[in-house]
Amino acid sequence: MKLYDGGKIIVGLAVFLAFALFPFYNNIGKVNAKPEPKTDTPVIQEWEKQYGKKECVESKEFMRMEHMQLLNNWRDSVVRETYRQYVSTSNGKKFNMSLQTGCMNCHSNKKKFCDECHNYMAVVPYCWDCHIQPKEKEENKS
């Protein structure tokens, strides 16, 4: 078997592989920082003091998996059915169904709470095109 223009082909292949594999060898040894959403806002700490533990509208595991679906259901309840209060199935407490004045009232750290995972997973929810995000103090510091 004879390889015509072998030199060029091999050089070409080497260059191609160098480009194509760049993302892989560039990241060898670097561990991607795992997202660590923070729940240490003043309101949540106040809650922890009052009730002895941190708790959300549902269990942590449920919220991790299903918060998007829960938010969709909340939206339908508020806009289409005019219900405003959500009765938690995990702790029986009542919560105001509202992204801006409910969720973000406790989780006022959008950057360290929402964006931390969303950026890691490269998901871009369009919540904040309309809903007004909380003003964060870190913005001024950095």
Next chain:
Amino acid sequence: MSMDRRQFLKIAGISSILGFGATAVSSAKSPVFETLAPPQVEPGKDALIAKRWAMVVDMSKFKTEEDIKKVVDACHHTHNVPDFRNPDGTADTKFEIKWIWKEPYERAFPGAENTYMGEHLKDMPFVVLCNHCENPPCVRVCPTKATFKLTNGITMQDMHRCIGCRFCMAACPYGSRSFNWVDPRKTLKPEFENKDYPTRTKGVVEKCTFCSERLQAGKIPACVEAAPKGAMFFGDIEDQNSEVRKIVTTQLTIRRRPELGTGPAVYYIIGGSEHA
């Protein structure tokens, strides 16, 4: 392996049945896809509840332009409605968003003017807003059910579902709907921003919601709150003891273009008595 047409169709058929069957089983299991219903959700504890919300506007109580402006501003600030201005400070009507606004008699009640009516009467200002029709044409034409009737009579809209087709704008005979041609946030000054209410985004249609969110929190609409004493009333027209019902029963009221059969829920009095 060679396969003839008959065999291929058999295998394809069987595998698609298996495939569909599997998705049907797995989606049926997840409880979060069910809509929330009481007792898991409930109205707010102060929520105002009615069978059919309605409004009465007495234009004679609006003494000055300032009174009208106050009402419009109260609404527009509450709902983060943008205010587009030309460089010289006049209102830029090209991208205008209106929830509640001023309209001369002639245009608010077309067909109701007389030949010899004086200019001052034709130009008499009226405060107009979405009529929250009994039979709203905008709801009928909406292809995504983004606009719909609530059980309390409010013609509501879900901005998340709006695709910006503007059928509703073409259908509404009152011009109550506005399209966001540009990002409304660009013109919103931070001091006019209500942090408790969202803005809209480019490409959706919006209008008055009879302050659905305020009713849920036990407050009357922002315009009624800001109006001069006795100029605007809000209540349940199905409730015999409500103020709006009493006014509509005892006084001559007019509605905008009732001949169209839309059944507006905003009633106007022209020159009402001291207590309306």
